[in-house]
Amino acid sequence: MTTPAMMYVHDWRAWQPGRRDTSQSRLSVAEKPAGGHVPAMLRRRLTGIGRALCDMLAEIDANADCPLLYASRHGDGERTLEMLNTLAEEVPLSPARFGLSVHNAIPGVYSIGRGNRRTQQAIAASGDEFAALLVEARGYLAQGEPAVIVAFAEQAIPARFAAHFTTPVDTAAVALRVSLTPTDDAWALIPRSLASDDTTEGSPQPSDLIDWLCGTRDELHCHRPRQAWSLVRAD
């Protein structure tokens, strides 16, 4: 078996409202992201996380010509539950809310707003989103794409659903531009297989990725596949 080609992180942006670590220029902690790159008539349909993602994507894919791989484990849980409640009460659904309840709603609005007609994928992987994103990214890069954007976004679990969930989820979003090409300022993404008895928490969420990108966490662990990733920083 040949060793898979190394992947590199060329740029990244992150958003986590209220986070304290504000020294990072690539991190926004704004409570209300502007979404300034999307026309107002489209922007009105985006919640904070959608606006944050559109802002981040405009910065790391300035020409809007990279494929976009987007992942979220829970999607827009609040709106989904609200719609289910509405259905249960036999009240007609809001067409606009319904139209934006699909998992690829944010990439879709971004694509229309920025005129990016490249491939988009929306992934939910039951806690293995980061690993799934890297697998997909590797596929596109192996097919000859010069670079792909990998985005991961999560919102806090809605209060009425929280009892079904043991791990709290932080509202956060992160976007990386990755490729197979090393450059002076790119960070190498180093995989390591985990021992079968390693029981470290293995479902990283976007806020964990931000810790890792900011350097306050050395490795990002995933259960499926049993792998950990570290970054070799250029700066």
Next chain:
Amino acid sequence: MTSELEQELKHLIIDTLELEDVTPEDIDPDEPLFVEGLGLDSIDALELGLALQKRYGIKLEADSDETRHHFRNLRTLAALVEERRTA
């Protein structure tokens, strides 16, 4: 001259369609509401139809020419509500 009902409909449009950057003064009663003018889209048309049903008890066919006429601008919309409101 904007009637009271037209003013009410302006607020209904802004609130229902979440037009965060639009004020009632921005909506010209004679300008088209859809595509040109205010620039609303097909999802807005469905949303507005639902709002008219909830607020005034008016039911419309989604794709009829008649509905297209009623949705042309604020004045035609006000005329519709005036004529057909049950609530």
